[in-house]
Amino acid sequence: MGGMLPWLWHPAVWLPSGWTWESLASETSFNYPVYGDLWTYPFLLALGFIFIRYFILNTFILRPVGRLLGVTDTRPRPPPLNAPLDAVFSNYGTHPPPDLLAAAAKTGGVSVRQAERWLRQQAASCKTTDLGKFCDLGWELVYYSFYCVMGLWVLWDKAWLWDISEAFVDFPRHSMTNDLWWYYMVSLGYYYSMCVVHFFAHRRKDATQLLVHHILTIFLLTLSWICNFVRIGSLVLLVHECVDIPMQLAKMCKLAGRSDLMDPFFAVFLIIWLSTRTGLYPFWILHTTLFRAHVIANMFYPVYYIFNSMMLLLLILHIIWTYLILRIVILKFATNAIQDVRSSSDASAEEDDDDDDKNAIKKKR
Template identity: 30%
Template sequence: MITWLNNKIDQLLQPELLRPENLGQLHPGDYVPIPSDIVLPSIITAFAFVLIRHIFDRLVVYPIGTYFGLKDSIPRKNTFDHPVLEQEYKNSKSPTSDVILVLSKKTGISERTIQFWFKKRKKQDKVSGIKRLSDSSWSFAFYFVLSWYGIYVLSNKQWSTKTEDCWKGWPLLTVSNDMYYYYLLELGYYISYIYMLFTDHKRKDFLEFFIHHNVTVILLILSWSVNVVRIGALVLCIHDPVDYLLTFAKSAVYCKKHRVADVCFVVFLFLWILTRLIVYPYVVLYSVYIELPTLAENDINIKTLDSSLVIQFLKALLVVLQVLHVLWTILIFKSAATKFTRGELQDARSDSEDDEKDEDDDDVLNDENFKEMSNNNTGNDGIGQ
């Protein structure tokens, strides 16, 4: 069954990439990428990462979070059920005064009580500090380890500094064992993180992250299938070192170590601009859009590669990544601006509604109309429609 599945994967993702005459040119021990060698192993690796994540939470995150006074759960204060208000809550968690007025007329509930209802309803969705720390700490641990592993792997590769060599000799570009494991771990992580996006706390930029991680998975699989692993490894190595700085800064914020977070954020901001807005476009995109077509003019194999639909698709995905870089840069600068206006580093890439202050909590609890409806918990009964 596994053999049959692997054969189907190879037929789908790598149809006749290497002809018999190509294979005859390989030296004993040389290895060129085969899709079945990484697709199923990466799925198994993804399951392993999910399991390791749970162990990491229990052995590392929870003790650290508890030490810094973070709570594993948030007290839930019941609110009365009401389908009309619940439906509006799905549309907007902070309705305008005009919408509240309409809801008041529709339900027969006072505007003040409706305002209280929305405040209490939002508190039910708040995410605990431990869960936030879990997300950022896990990302930090992965990116920290893999970024330095990637730098180690690429440090002795000539093509890492001379990007023309990412293409010369295709399709007989051999892959070393360390490169294989680098790709396998990265692919397994991003597959696992797509799942974790649905299980971790809600993000303001959920869609951007979902697109980014799916694009990354597709890039990794396709680049492996057509043996353009070298340029793919450069993309990974450019991205990872910056990400662990951001996730560490977020972890420091959750642990109330704002000075540490500020220092990390400044370093992160500098490296983000350097890698995402300068190195990535002027190294990766330049190599893909300028060097590759130039080499294709004098090499029939590279010309075949450059004119293939797969490479055109990969080129488009690399541009999508750059668009996401620009969008995230805007969010990051908003976060930096918030630092100067509020004096506290905010996570512009998470749902800011979860960070609301609780100044009016006592008023909410003590409001007589609200207490009566909460105690009755009657839904529509006794409420005018």
Template identity: 30%
Template sequence: MLQTVSEWLWWDHLWLPANVSWSDLEDSEGRVYAKASQLYAVLPCALCMLLVRYLFESYLASPLADVCGVRNRIRVTAQPNSILENYFCSKTRVPSQADVRSLCKKTSWPERKVQVWFRRRRNQDRPALRKRFCEASWRCVFYFFAFVYGVLALHDKPWFYNLKEVWKGFPKQSMLPSQYWYYLLEMGFYLSLLFSLTFDVKRKDFREQVIHHIATLTLLSFSWISNYIRIGTLVMVLHDSTDILLEGAKVLNYAKWHLTANVMFAVFTILFMLTRLVIFPFWLIHCTWVYPVEDFAPFFGYYFFNVMLSVLQVLHFYWAVLISRMFYKCIFSKLEGDDRSDEEEDDTDSSRERNHKSSHIHSSGARGRANGH
């Protein structure tokens, strides 16, 4: 049965154009082709990435945070209460007004005290500012070096300037050492991000992030096996070009260099819209949809690859909306971090209550002075 499943899984017509078989992609005459077995190296690479990230955040990003004056906000710990803790863990972190009144009866606490308890308890589970700074620093550094490596690997290749060259001789295109290492590093990085999603800063687009990482790894794996490597490297370098600026803007914003962060974020927004909403769909996806059929008939792999690219494009539209909101804040107020983040709440008295207390104190003082005190 396993042999039958393997034969179906590696059926030539699923992965390769008509009249091409796996035997045609065996190393010969100086040509070296990508092999599925080489993808096993991605797992140890991802584990190494996690180790490098830990060392980077501990010995480089953390001291940099000290230099930049990035300090964690002092948090008030929620007062121990077994009733509220059980409700927080088993039911909801954000109770409705009716739930608050019900909890007031069970705990004999006033509504305001219960509401403050839940805010403080939610803040305890949120990542601190230094953690966000270190994470953004790591991603910024990786994207920078990945982008530089990608440009160096592609700048002298004809398909970098003429997209029709992507399909010249496909699929019998020899794999280059630079392509192998570029793929290995990128796939190891995204797999490490998938592993670390549970303890990284949790954002509002958590599910979209999971979909993105899985789609990216699936896309890169398929493009590796089916020898779509040329277009794969172009997709990677295009994405890395904008991610550097986003993570860099976050780092500067956490360090309270707001003006510089806003400028960098504005540049990022323009570049994101250009690369993800114009170049990616109208150049790269057009290249994968239109040019291949000029040389061979569509096959399953052709459709699968383009569907995965379309999934990424849908995510680009989703993030374009979030980025537009952040850009609006950047222009009309100031950039307060990542709009996708679960931001820390103010666990003190509300401004209305503070004003009320202040006016009460002033009025009391006035009455006191009037009475001769």
């Protein structure tokens, strides 16, 4: 480690040619982002977000509103206690290996068919209630609405919003302003809080992709902060966060039984998603970082390529989610019903949902 650290923090890895950490620290013409801020303020904000979410919004606003809208807070009764089957469920869920299921059923004194029914009942009893999901979606709706407005307020008077070339002109002499500082810290705090909550929130079909997205976003924000890519980073944040507002509204309408409102919100979500995640992000932002930044600012150093690699990985996640979304749209036209919105249902019900979709298409045909 003693030999790795000097290489890892060598200016040639992180900074354009001719710049050193000392020269940045001695500059008085601009304020370079302070590296130490990353290890203090985001974690404090994450704790604040968790407190606000569970002890204020959920308790005093979201749960009462959900009950008022008729969102249920009940789950099926758990099956009778059966230790061998419980051990199988803990390790394999509802689809264990057949031989293992048969052995557990014999040990537990039930038939294989009864054991399969026990596993399904146990999975149903472990699901988050609709009201719990409503509160989770409500929190995300509140955050994304606030952050979208904050992004427009912060970036409206910034030159790089209207001419993306300005994100790299005169790089790295870009001052960290107070509003950009808060814009970054709030986002980092939110994604740290979501990583913590991920491990005890209800499990979604795309839970793994979502966690990868959160970690990748934190890594990108941290990397862009250290390298002072905050201008391009702020544009990435602005393009990404606005799409989640109609998505959360569509899901909440579904839980409240308002399909008449769910479909319009889903349509708005689809338009914004395709415009931002598969339009502005790859053809405006990513195109600039890949093909123009090195021309504007002579960026030929390792972190520039690492940053672009992470941006490309984020695009791959977008493509995967776009496939899932378009699959939902196809099912909508095939069955005249949206089964879920971007895989928000529980992972334990994933296989049952897929079977229902296939059966519905067959009936339609």
